[in-house]
Amino acid sequence: MxxxxxxxxxxxxxxxxxxxxxxxxPPFEIPAIPVSAPKRASQGDLSYPAMGLAKLARKxxxxxxxxxxxxxxxxxxxxxLQVAPPGFINCFIASDYLKCQIDAIIAEGEALFQxxxxxxxxxxxxxxxxxxSGPITIGHTRGAVVxxxxxxxxxxxxxxxxxxxxxxxxxxxxxxxxxxxxxxYRQQLGDVVELPPDYYQGEYLVDQAADLVAQHGDSLRxxxxxxxxxxxxxRMFDWxxxxxxxxxxxxxxxxxxxxxxxxxxxxTVLDRMRKNGHVYEAAHWEGADxxxxxxxxxxxxxxxxxxxxxxxxxxxxxxxxxSDGVPTYTxxxxxxxxxxLERGFDIAVNVLGTDHFSQAQVVKHGIRALGMDxxxxxxxxxxxxxxxxxxxxRGEYEAVKQSKRAGDFDTLDDLxxxxxxxxxxxxxxxxxxxxxxxxxxDQVVKQSNDNPVYYIQNAYVRCAGIFRExxxxxxxxxxxxxxxxxxxxxxxxxKALELGNVIEQAVINxxxxxxxxxAQELASVFHPxxxxxxxxxxxxxxxxxxxxxxxxxxxxVVFYRVLRLMGMSAPERM
RNA sequence: GCCUCUGUAGCUCAGUGGACAGAGCACCGGUCUUCUAAACCGUUGGUCGCAGGUUCGAGUCCUGCCAGGGGCGCCA
Numbered sequence: 001m002x003x004x005x006x007x008x009x010x011x012x013x014x015x016x017x018x019x020x021x022x023x024x025x026p027p028f029e030i031p032a033i034p035v036s037a038p039k040r041a042s043q044g045d046l047s048y049p050a051m052g053l054a055k056l057a058r059k060x061x062x063x064x065x066x067x068x069x070x071x072x073x074x075x076x077x078x079x080x081l082q083v084a085p086p087g088f089i090n091c092f093i094a095s096d097y098l099k100c101q102i103d104a105i106i107a108e109g110e111a112l113f114q115x116x117x118x119x120x121x122x123x124x125x126x127x128x129x130x131x132x133s134g135p136i137t138i139g140h141t142r143g144a145v146v147x148x149x150x151x152x153x154x155x156x157x158x159x160x161x162x163x164x165x166x167x168x169x170x171x172x173x174x175x176x177x178x179x180x181x182x183x184x185y186r187q188q189l190g191d192v193v194e195l196p197p198d199y200y201q202g203e204y205l206v207d208q209a210a211d212l213v214a215q216h217g218d219s220l221r222x223x224x225x226x227x228x229x230x231x232x233x234x235r236m237f238d239w240x241x242x243x244x245x246x247x248x249x250x251x252x253x254x255x256x257x258x259x260x261x262x263x264x265x266x267x268t269v270l271d272r273m274r275k276n277g278h279v280y281e282a283a284h285w286e287g288a289d290x291x292x293x294x295x296x297x298x299x300x301x302x303x304x305x306x307x308x309x310x311x312x313x314x315x316x317x318x319x320x321x322x323s324d325g326v327p328t329y330t331x332x333x334x335x336x337x338x339x340x341l342e343r344g345f346d347i348a349v350n351v352l353g354t355d356h357f358s359q360a361q362v363v364k365h366g367i368r369a370l371g372m373d374x375x376x377x378x379x380x381x382x383x384x385x386x387x388x389x390x391x392x393x394r395g396e397y398e399a400v401k402q403s404k405r406a407g408d409f410d411t412l413d414d415l416x417x418x419x420x421x422x423x424x425x426x427x428x429x430x431x432x433x434x435x436x437x438x439x440x441x442d443q444v445v446k447q448s449n450d451n452p453v454y455y456i457q458n459a460y461v462r463c464a465g466i467f468r469e470x471x472x473x474x475x476x477x478x479x480x481x482x483x484x485x486x487x488x489x490x491x492x493x494x495k496a497l498e499l500g501n502v503i504e505q506a507v508i509n510x511x512x513x514x515x516x517x518x519a520q521e522l523a524s525v526f527h528p529x530x531x532x533x534x535x536x537x538x539x540x541x542x543x544x545x546x547x548x549x550x551x552x553x554x555x556x557v558v559f560y561r562v563l564r565l566m567g568m569s570a571p572e573r574m
Numbered sequence: 575g576c577c578u579c580u581g582u583a584g585c586u587c588a589g590u591g592g593a594c595a596g597a598g599c600a601c602c603g604g605u606c607u608u609c610u611a612a613a614c615c616g617u618u619g620g621u622c623g624c625a626g627g628u629u630c631g632a633g634u635c636c637u638g639c640c641a642g643g644g645g646c647g648c649c650a
Contacts, residue, residue: 322648469609
């Protein structure tokens, strides 16, 4: 399928060039040609504001628009164009062309608007990346949904996409996890021991401890914290994968931070940074002010290993290796991204919460310090998600706490159980990553019968209903004459043809949420048509019914594609 | 204090420097003898946080201010 706005952009650029060649327009560098869909139907399907050329050409924009239109080659999708003041070129897609697209849509099927932007080049989306210390929470879920949708869109744009999960099973948090389970195990055996407040308080460790007792009795009493950590980690990962699978998310690769330690990669990376002159040993960083120096002295730190990130624009230098010889999180993080880039991805998307903003900047500085180009790395920062509930007593919304260690959170599993996998995916996707998201749990549950999720899916269901009924009656669309279709059907096809552009924009701007809004708009064009345009009705002549049935087959293809791009199901019935 | 994101209808939010700022929910009033009404049709609703600036044109770009979130660790 062609991207019509691109076709028009190319044609206009050629027309400007032709006008310059003939001397009707003065020579100037042709700027980007932004063709977009105007808000009003009376203004056409595609529009270009030629006003931007007025200054460059030193001519009246209306005159320029007329000149361009006169030079445009014949376009199969738009035989005539209109010029509107103060200088718009408006393009109306021809009805005949739209009718032809119906068979084209059906022919493309599940690969509808499969683009070639990526040319099969490798791309990676790293997302979720939660440490296996507890279940997937609502907070993780936003990143999971956004990341997976981004991956699906990159695939639609023609990239060979890998989904990766980066996790850390070393470090202090996992020490606490192991010990938390060990203490829970002892509690199950009747020992009177308490969990320190900074340990993992969640019920899930109590459950696991009970299972360990059931299976092994008290024979694990002598096991180390590492044993319990491994047991907890294995169970958590199993849980995390099942939770993600429940919303149709599956990673291709799991990258373990500890492998960077085992392979000594972190040290070779540090050496490379050092050789490039970006690393030094000191008790405090080079730009430290008097307060910081005093603070360091008070703490009695031995010299640590610093990365001179300030020379890349960072506000201060960062510790790579603490004075006790243990690397901070930053060093393996840089090593990991170095590894990623060396694996040759053209695009490496990273979905993170905004609380990692500074860290992501430091990693990019680190990549530069290695003499590498961080350009393939694109970070999608999700603003915080708060699960909120209405508090009757106080008469206001209050946040549902999500701290894993406090054991007070809503999990993805809870969310799916209360709503549905499709509802979770849609609601988490249908927002700009830059907007803070208050996920009103009760409201989403309440709206389950009246919300965009079902509004969109119902469009597909309605198509499927027609197909079922047609089959029962032995009616098919063979030999359909699409000339019998009306304006409503064509309006839907017009909207459907925007899908390619939506995919492209979502990919090049790293904005997967755009597909969710498009889905809603598409459904709102569909339903009024369905209401008016009957197929199997006594008053509809057979030849018209055939044409309409063919139309609904195309509509079903479009909705199926859109729903799958969002990771949602396309049910035959609801 | 510094960095960053956000501020658009009663609520939740869209909005490529372009034409008269949109959707969902909520509210109000209509529509099921036809392929499922989880739908459709209609009505109501706005100083785009405030003030300047750039531009032929600003919700969109720049500056300042106000309000809210997040970050500023030899934590991850």
